Amino acid sequence: MLIFAISDKGGTGRSVTSTNIVYRHALQGNDVCYLDFDFGSPTAGAIFSVGSVARGTTRKGLHDYLLGEGAPEPHRVDVWTESDREGLRTKPPGAGRLVLLPGNEGGGELPAVEEETLRRCVQLFSRLDEEFDLVMVDVSAGRSFTAEMVLQATVRLPSVPFRWLVFHRWTRQHIIAADGLVTGADGLLDAGTRFGHDRNALRDRIRFVRTAVLEPDAAELVGLRDEQRAWLFACDTELRELASRHKVGRTSMLGKIPLDPILQWREQLISDEDVLASKIANAETAAAFDDLAKKIVDDAAWEGL
Amino acid sequence: MLVMGEVHTGLLQNSGEIPESTCRDVLQLLSGERVRVSRRPIVYAVSPDLLTGVDCRLPSASQSRIRGAGTVLSRSSITGGRVVQGSSFTRIERSGSDRRQPWSHYLARPGVVEVLGKVKSRDLADGFAEDPPADGLDLGAISARFLDVVQSSPLLDRRAPFKIARTRLRWVAEEGEPAIRFTLHSEQMRTVRLVHTGEFTPAVADLCEDLALHDWLLTALLVIIERARIGGTPGPEAAVKLAPAVDHLLHLWMPSARVDDVLSAYWESLDRRPGFTRQWQSLVDRVRDQLAVHTLAFLREKSGGGAR
Numbered sequence: 001m002l003i004f005a006i007s008d009k010g011g012t013g014r015s016v017t018s019t020n021i022v023y024r025h026a027l028q029g030n031d032v033c034y035l036d037f038d039f040g041s042p043t044a045g046a047i048f049s050v051g052s053v054a055r056g057t058t059r060k061g062l063h064d065y066l067l068g069e070g071a072p073e074p075h076r077v078d079v080w081t082e083s084d085r086e087g088l089r090t091k092p093p094g095a096g097r098l099v100l101l102p103g104n105e106g107g108g109e110l111p112a113v114e115e116e117t118l119r120r121c122v123q124l125f126s127r128l129d130e131e132f133d134l135v136m137v138d139v140s141a142g143r144s145f146t147a148e149m150v151l152q153a154t155v156r157l158p159s160v161p162f163r164w165l166v167f168h169r170w171t172r173q174h175i176i177a178a179d180g181l182v183t184g185a186d187g188l189l190d191a192g193t194r195f196g197h198d199r200n201a202l203r204d205r206i207r208f209v210r211t212a213v214l215e216p217d218a219a220e221l222v223g224l225r226d227e228q229r230a231w232l233f234a235c236d237t238e239l240r241e242l243a244s245r246h247k248v249g250r251t252s253m254l255g256k257i258p259l260d261p262i263l264q265w266r267e268q269l270i271s272d273e274d275v276l277a278s279k280i281a282n283a284e285t286a287a288a289f290d291d292l293a294k295k296i297v298d299d300a301a302w303e304g305l
Numbered sequence: 306m307l308v309m310g311e312v313h314t315g316l317l318q319n320s321g322e323i324p325e326s327t328c329r330d331v332l333q334l335l336s337g338e339r340v341r342v343s344r345r346p347i348v349y350a351v352s353p354d355l356l357t358g359v360d361c362r363l364p365s366a367s368q369s370r371i372r373g374a375g376t377v378l379s380r381s382s383i384t385g386g387r388v389v390q391g392s393s394f395t396r397i398e399r400s401g402s403d404r405r406q407p408w409s410h411y412l413a414r415p416g417v418v419e420v421l422g423k424v425k426s427r428d429l430a431d432g433f434a435e436d437p438p439a440d441g442l443d444l445g446a447i448s449a450r451f452l453d454v455v456q457s458s459p460l461l462d463r464r465a466p467f468k469i470a471r472t473r474l475r476w477v478a479e480e481g482e483p484a485i486r487f488t489l490h491s492e493q494m495r496t497v498r499l500v501h502t503g504e505f506t507p508a509v510a511d512l513c514e515d516l517a518l519h520d521w522l523l524t525a526l527l528v529i530i531e532r533a534r535i536g537g538t539p540g541p542e543a544a545v546k547l548a549p550a551v552d553h554l555l556h557l558w559m560p561s562a563r564v565d566d567v568l569s570a571y572w573e574s575l576d577r578r579p580g581f582t583r584q585w586q587s588l589v590d591r592v593r594d595q596l597a598v599h600t601l602a603f604l605r606e607k608s609g610g611g612a613r
Contacts, residue, residue, distance in 0.1 A: 029532070031468055060439070070439035072446035094534050123453060129463075130318060130456065131470045159463035 002125055002162040003296055004150055006139045006188070008177035013211035014167040015138055016267040017257055017289070019047045022136045023269045024293035026098040030133035033076075033099040035124075037150070038140040039063050039110060042103030047267050049085040050077050056105035063107035065124065066117050066149075074101050074124070087273050096133065110145040113152065121153045129160050134297065142181065148191055155196040163296065164188065164206040165254065170213045170239060179246035182206055204302070207254035209292065214259045254301060255292040260285040306426050308478045308505050309364075309433045310394025311444040312514050314521035315471035318456045320464040322386035322553070325350065331458045332381055347559045351382040355451075356415055358408065362441040363397070363420065364432030371429070373397065375411045375418035377444060381451045384518055385557045391451030392517075393444045394476075394510050397429060418442070430477045434496045445473055467549045469525050474517035478509050485571045487516070487579070495520055499571065508565035512572070515564050519581055522557055526550055526588050535595055544599040547592050555592070558585055 005018035019034060026032045036044040042061070045053035053075075056063075060071030077100040080091040091098075110117070128135045139147050154162045166188075168178035182188050182203075192202045214221070216233045224232075243249045257263075262270065262281045270289065274281040295301040317323065323331070325342055328350035332340045338353035360374040379393040400406075400419035411419070437443040452471065455461075476497040484500040497513055533546035560582055561572040576582050 072443055072449070093537060096532075126453065126457060127449075127471075130315060130465070131468055133468050 001134055003136045004139050004164045007141045007167040008181040010141045012167045012169050016047055016263055017211055018136055018138055020269055020289040021293045024289045025134050026096045029094050029096050031096040032134045033132045035101045035137045036103040037146050038138050039103050039107045045102050048079050048100055049083045051084045053102040057102040058105050061102050061104035063104035066120050087271050113145050113149045118152055121149055122156045125153055151192045152195045166208050167211055170210050175243050175248050179248050208248050208252055209254055210256035212259045213256045254295050257288045258284050306397050307430055308396045310476050310510055311448050312392040312474045312517035313448040313452045313471050314390045314517045316465050316469050317387055317389045318463045318465045319461040327460055328383045331455055331460050346562050347385050349384050352380045354378050354380050357447050366428050366431035371424050372421045373418040376415055378416035379447055379451050381455045389455045391448040392514050393447045433477050466553055472521045472524055476513040487575055508568055512564050512568045519560055523585055540599045540602055550592050555589055
C-alpha cells in the first residue's frame with residue numbers, strides 16, 4: 001500500500017508525524033519504507049537520526065533517480081543498522097524492515113512533470129510495493145509538481161492500493177487551508193480528476209490528521225486560570241464547528257496527535273524508551289502514533305463517508 | 306575472454322500461481338517469437354531472447370576507463386507459475402580493431418560486447434563483482450527492467466500473497482580449471498565466480514539462473530520463518546504466518562532441473578558446501594513440524610482439554 005503524506009502549509013508536523021507512523025508500523029511487524037519526496041528540504045534523515053543523510057544524500061537520491069541522472073536505483077538506508085541513535089540501531093524482535101529512501105542534498109523542487117520522470121516514479125512505486133507492506137511518501141507542503149506526479153502515477157497503477165493523509169494544525173487558518181488543499185480550485189480532487197481519478201473514489205481515500213492538538217481537558221492545563229480554560233474550551237468548540245463545516249471534521253479525521261514538547265523542540269522518532277525510561281515524551285503521543293499506524297491499514301477506518 | 310551476467314528473481318505479482326497458458330501470454334514480449342515452455346519436472350516458461358545495445362564503460366577493479374560496445378542478451382522467465390526472473394548476460398571479447406564499428410557489426414554478434422583497447426580479464430572480472438559506476442555497464446538495470454515487464458502485465462492481479470524483496474545474483478564465468486564460488490553480500494546481493502573448461506555455452510547462464518532461483522526460494526523461506534517468530538508468538542498466529550510458504554513455495558524446490566549434465570557437478574559441489582538442499586530441507590521440516598504441533602494443540606483444545 002502507498003500512503004501519501006501532504007499538508008496545506010509548512011510547519012504542520014507532517015514529516016515528523018509520518019515518520020513516526022512508519023516507525024510504529026515497522027514495530028508492529030510490517031516491512032515499511034519511507035520516501036522523502038520533499039525535494040526542497042529533505043530532512044527525513046535527521047528525523048530518523050541517520051547523520052550521513054541528515055539533509056539528504058550526496059549519493060544517488062530520489063531526486064536524481066526521478067530525473068534520470070545516472071541512478072537505476074535510488075540510495076537506500078536501512079534505519080535499523082545506520083541510525084546514529086543507539087535505541088534505533090537494533091531491530092526489535094518481531095519488527096519489520098525500516099528503510100529510508102532519502103532525497104538529494106540540495107536537490108530542489110521538481111521543475112515539471114515530464115513523461116520520463118513519471119515513468120520512473122511508476123516503476124519505483126511498483127517495485128517498492130512488491131517488497132514492502134507499506135510505502136510512505138512525504139509529498140511536501142501545498143500544491144506542487146510532486147503532488148501532481150504521484151496523482152498521475154497512481155492512475156497508472158490501478159491495482160496498487162493507495163491513501164492520502166492531509167496533516168493540519170488545529171487552528172482556524174489551518175482548517176480552512178487543509179480543506180482548500182483537498183476541495184479547493186486545483187486542489188487534490190480537481191487535479192486528481194483531471195488526471196483520470198474518479199472524484200468520489202479519490203475523496204474516500206483522503207483522511208485528515210490533526211497535529212499538535214491541545215485538548216481543553218489535558219493534564220497540562222491544570223495550572224491555567226478558569227478564564228483561560230473557559231476561553232480555550234470556547235475556541236475548541238468553535239474550531240470543531242468550523243472543521244465540520246469544511247468537511248475536515250471527525251468523520252474524515254483519521255487521528256490526532258497531542259501537543260508534545262519533545263516534538264516542538266526536536267523533530268525525532270518517539271521510542272518506547274523516550275516514554276518509559278527517560279520519560280521525555282508523553283505516553284499519549286506514542287499511543288497516538290501507534291493508533292494511527294494501525295488505522296492507516298484498517299479498512300474500517302476508511303469506509304466511504 | 307569472459308562472460309558476465311546478472312539475474313534478478315522475485316515473486317510473481319499475482320494472488321495464485323498462473324497456468325502455463327497465462328505464462329505464455331505474459332512472456333510474449335516480442336511478437337512473432339515463441340515462448341518456450343518445459344513441463345517436467347516443473348513448468349518453466351521463458352521469453353524469446355532480446356538484445357539491448359550498449360556502448361559504455363566496462364567494470365574494472367583498477368578503475369581503468371575501459372570502453373565496450375555491443376549487445377546484451379536478456380530474457381524473462383516464470384517457474385512454477387510463481388517465481389519470475391529477469392536475466393541478462395554478455396560475452397566480453399577483444400575487438401579486432403581499435404575503432405568503434407557501426408551497429409550492424411555488433412548486431413551480427415548477438416550477446417557479445419567488444420572491448421576497445423587493452424584490457425585484463427582478471428581486472429574486468431574483479432570489477433564486475435562491485436557496484437557498477439554511474440556511466441558503466443549495468444546488467445542489473447537491464448535485468449530489473451525485464452522483470453518489471455512481467456510484473457506489470459495486465460494479466461496479473463498484483464495481489465501477491467506476501468511481500469518479498471527481489472534478489473540479484475551477479476555472475477562471471479571464465480575458462481580454466483573448473484571451480485565455483487558463491488558469495489552472499491547484502492540481504493539481496495549475491496555473486497558467483499565460475500570457471501569452466503572449454504568454450505562458454507548458454508548452459509552456463511542456465512545454471513546461474515537455476516542457482517539464483519533456488520537461492521531466492523531459500524531466502525524467501527527464511528524471511529517467512531523469521532516473520533512467523535516461532536516460539537515468540539502464540540502457536541496459531543505463527544501457523545498463519547507460515548501458511549504462505551506451504552501454499553506457494555515448498556513444492557518449487559527442483560535443484561539442477563534445467564542444468565546441463567556437464568555442469569551438474571557445480572550444483573553438486575554447492576550442495577555439499579554451503580549445502581543449499583540441506584538448509585532447505587531443514588527449513589521445510591521446521592515449517593511442517595510447526596504446523597503438525599499446531600494441529601495437535603488445536604485437536605487437543607477441541608476435545609475439551611485432552612488429558613484432564
